[in-house]
Amino acid sequence: MVGPMKRITHSGGSFVTGNAITAALLEYTTTVADAEHSVTVDITVLEEHGETSVHTILLSQASQFDVADVGGITAEEEARRFPVPEMPQVGIRGTVEEGTGAAQTAEDFNHVMDELDAGLGQ
Structure with missing residues (x-):
């Protein structure tokens, strides 16, 4: 099964990552928006040359994202290459x-x- 990955655009630019990471990040960001402090989260992103790397992003009350579908890979490949990160406890x-x-x-x-x-x- 091939599904679209996601391009997330934010104030610092954009990156491509897996569906599960995107869903977890968006859900978690609503929690951070209600908190009084910022947190950092390490997520796996797809680089232009096709390899993956880990980026650290800062989430705060001001975090805003635009999410769009991009070309897909198989669900199995996505799960292997883009593991969902552990989100720090907020609150x-x-x-x-x-x-x-x-x-x-x-x-x-x-x-x-x-x-x-x-x-x-x-």
């Missing part, structure tokens, strides 16, 4: 310090924060 997370019930309190807190984050992104 507040509960941690377990110690004491009875601390783990449940942290889990409850994280659940509430996840629900808040999901609501703010809509």
